[in-house]
Amino acid sequence: MSDKMIESNPKELVRLFEIINQFGSTCSLEFQIEGQADPLMGMVDEKIIPEFYEGDGTGAAIVLELGATTFSFEIEKHKFSKYISEMQFTICIVGSGYAVWFNSGVIPPEGISIAKQ
Template sequence: MTTIQMINSNAGEAMHLFEVMKKYGATCSLEFNKGNGNDPFIGITGVNVDVEYLEGDPPVEGDGDTLIVKLGETDFAFGLRDHSFSKFISSSQITVAVMANDTDYTAWFNSSIITPEGIEEASNYDATVGDNENSNPAFTLEEQELICFLRSLDFDTVLDTVSGIHREADQSKNKAAMHLRVGRTQTANAFDKRAVNLEQLALLIGQANKDYNAHVLQVD
């Protein structure tokens, strides 16, 4: 069984990915999983997909917005306040995961085969297109300095850093398993999410460093 590393995303990019599926004629399948289980309690296979974004009107701007994914004749609504999003884009398929923050389910959306042009468009999401003044700004000076610093580190320093982050991720996985065994599903999900974030941080730090890329990431 192949394990994929999901990447943190957001509702805007998730909407973009569903629109790419629709544009390039890909169907979409869905699995709803509870907790850490692998057996879906809801499954839909190979239907047409569409997506819609509804703006709410809560006291806090954006807090009541909802992403609606339409699979065939069935609509699934995900409130942005209550859900987290992640993605994985391979050379031929798109996977979008939507995790409930306060409950124990994850919705996995998997596309059928998509053309290379579609994959390229999916990978080139620009979060600044159509954004307003409340959106994330361009890189700050501090962020640019961090990028340059990561590029300048030697192999051993990056290796120690990445190894340390992986150890913390493993500890979070162990804590998630411990809490799950005693029925604390919400806490277990939080530690699972922390582990995923740490592993993604370790991967990005490694990818940002030329020496680490040459010694580790590009080794067959």
């Protein structure tokens, strides 16, 4: 799938996560450590709550609450990409030595259309 990924930006990814919520879908996660064949951690079918944190001198970040777990990704230290298929979103956030993959559940055509605007 990585050859289909398109470079993105933090605000766009937050918007995609918001669309996931808007249409009542869920998200799954794989936390992949560089050099390891299998993911370090995985989560399946959890509600995701995104927030774009502007920062107060400490730097901007995307904060994602996935189920009972909260992740914070500093903007300056990560690269962001996305893939929008006919039925779901794939989102990747890459930091030094790791990549975190998010896959949405099924998104209806209306949600896909909104995401592609």
